Amino acid sequence: MILSESDAATPALLVGVDLGRPHFDANLAELSELARTAGLDPVAKLTCKRQAPDAALFVGSGKAEEIKNLAQTHGAKEILFDQALSPAQQRNLERELGLPVYDRTLVILEIFAQRARSFEGKLQVELARLQYLSTRLVRRWSHLERQRGGIGGRGGPGETQIELDRRMIGEAIRRTKSRLEDVKRQRQTQRKRRDGAGHFGISIVGYTNAGKSTLFNALVKARAYAADQLFATLDTTTRQLYLGDAQGRGRSVSLSDTVGFIRDLPHGLIDAFQATLQEAAQAQLLLHVVDASNPDHPEQIEQVMQVLNEIGADQVPQLLVFNKCDALGPERQPISAHDQYLMGQKPIERVFVSARTGTGLPLLRQALAARALPEGAENWAQSAH
Numbered sequence: 001m002i003l004s005e006s007d008a009a010t011p012a013l014l015v016g017v018d019l020g021r022p023h024f025d026a027n028l029a030e031l032s033e034l035a036r037t038a039g040l041d042p043v044a045k046l047t048c049k050r051q052a053p054d055a056a057l058f059v060g061s062g063k064a065e066e067i068k069n070l071a072q073t074h075g076a077k078e079i080l081f082d083q084a085l086s087p088a089q090q091r092n093l094e095r096e097l098g099l100p101v102y103d104r105t106l107v108i109l110e111i112f113a114q115r116a117r118s119f120e121g122k123l124q125v126e127l128a129r130l131q132y133l134s135t136r137l138v139r140r141w142s143h144l145e146r147q148r149g150g151i152g153g154r155g156g157p158g159e160t161q162i163e164l165d166r167r168m169i170g171e172a173i174r175r176t177k178s179r180l181e182d183v184k185r186q187r188q189t190q191r192k193r194r195d196g197a198g199h200f201g202i203s204i205v206g207y208t209n210a211g212k213s214t215l216f217n218a219l220v221k222a223r224a225y226a227a228d229q230l231f232a233t234l235d236t237t238t239r240q241l242y243l244g245d246a247q248g249r250g251r252s253v254s255l256s257d258t259v260g261f262i263r264d265l266p267h268g269l270i271d272a273f274q275a276t277l278q279e280a281a282q283a284q285l286l287l288h289v290v291d292a293s294n295p296d297h298p299e300q301i302e303q304v305m306q307v308l309n310e311i312g313a314d315q316v317p318q319l320l321v322f323n324k325c326d327a328l329g330p331e332r333q334p335i336s337a338h339d340q341y342l343m344g345q346k347p348i349e350r351v352f353v354s355a356r357t358g359t360g361l362p363l364l365r366q367a368l369a370a371r372a373l374p375e376g377a378e379n380w381a382q383s384a385h
C-alpha cells in the first residue's frame, strides 16, 4: 500500500461502520488525517450503521456492492476501514471487492513504520508489524524472505507455504524481541546514570497532534520536530529544564517529549512500544497536553487516560495543559488562566496556554516549579490567582 515508491498519493475510499458505540466519527475526519499522513488520498467516504459486524464481510453484502461501485466511480485503488478487521473479514472483502483492503490498525502501523528513526523505534515497529502479520495468512511479508538471504530458509519437504510463512514470522518475532531486550537493557543503564537520587522527571503525554513537541520546544528552547500531522514524534527526546521560583530557589528537572496517543491504538503497538512508553510510567509528573481547540478533546482526554492505564502510568501525578488557546474564539476563551478539571471524580490542576504564542507559559513554569520544588505548592496556589 501506502509505502509505494512514488510520491503520488494513492486514491483510497474510506469506510466507517457505526456499531452504536459512543463517539462514532461520522465524518471520518481522523481516519482521513491518518490516511493522508500515510500517503493516501481519501477520494470518497462511506458510512453505514450496523448492529454488529458481519462475520464474513464486516458489512452486509449489499453494502459491499455499494463500496465496490463507489470505489470504481472515484477510481479508488484501496479501501480503508475505520475499524479493525479480522484476518478473515479482510481476506473476504479483498476477494469481494477486488481491491486491497486495509484497516485502521494497519494504517497506524504503516505511519509508525514511516516515522521510526532510532534503532529502537524501528525494532519496535518491526515487532508490532510482525505480530499483526502473524495473524494474517495473506502473503504480505515477502521482505522477510529477502532478509534471510535464502540460506537454509526452506523447511523440510511437504511443508506448506503457510506453515513456512508462520515459521518465518515466528523466528523473526523471536529475533526482534531479543534485539529489543538488548536495547532496553542499554536504555535502563543510561537512565540509571542520568536519573540519580533526587532526580525529577517530567514526561509530556497527550493525544497525537495536541502540540506536545511545540510545547516541549517552547519550554526548553529546543527544536524537536513539530508538524501538523499525526505521529510526528515517535522517539523520546529528553532535555534539562531549569525551574525557579520567586524565592530564588530552583532546580534542574528533565523534560521528555514522547509519542502521541490515539483512539484504538493497536495493542501490538502498545506492547512493542513498552520501552518508549515506560518513560511516562517512571516520570514524577505527567504534563498531559490537550488540544483545547479540537471539539473532540474530552474524548481524547479519555483515550489518553486509557493508554496511561494500560502502561501503568495512571498513578503518576498529572498537570493538564489546555493548549492552542489562541485558536479558540473569543466566546470560548478561558475565564481564568488556571483552574481544576474534573477527571471522573478527581479534580486535576489545569493550566491554559498557547505553545505557539507563549501565552500562559510563565504560569505553567510556575506550576511546574511548585511541583518540582519541595514546599512549592502553597506559593504557587497563591501566586496563580
Ligand SMILES: Nc1nc2c(ncn2[C@@H]2O[C@H](COP(=O)(O)OP(=O)(O)OP(=O)(O)O)[C@@H](O)[C@H]2O)c(=O)[nH]1
Residues within 6 Å of the ligand: 206, 207, 208, 209, 210, 211, 212, 213, 214, 215, 225, 226, 227, 228, 229, 230, 231, 232, 233, 234, 258, 259, 260, 261, 323, 324, 325, 326, 327, 353, 354, 355, 356, 357
Ligand atoms: N494554533 C496553535 N497551533 C499549535 C499550538 N501548538 C501546536 N500547534 C500546532 O499543532 C500541530 C501539531 O503540533 P506538534 O507539536 O507537532 O504536536 P504533537 O502533540 O507533538 O504531535 P505528535 O508528535 O504528532 O503526536 C502543529 O501544526 C503545531 O504548529 C498552539 O498553541 N496554537
Ligand SMILES: [Mg+2]
Residues within 6 Å of the ligand: 212, 213, 214, 225, 226, 232, 233, 258
Ligand atoms: Mg510530537
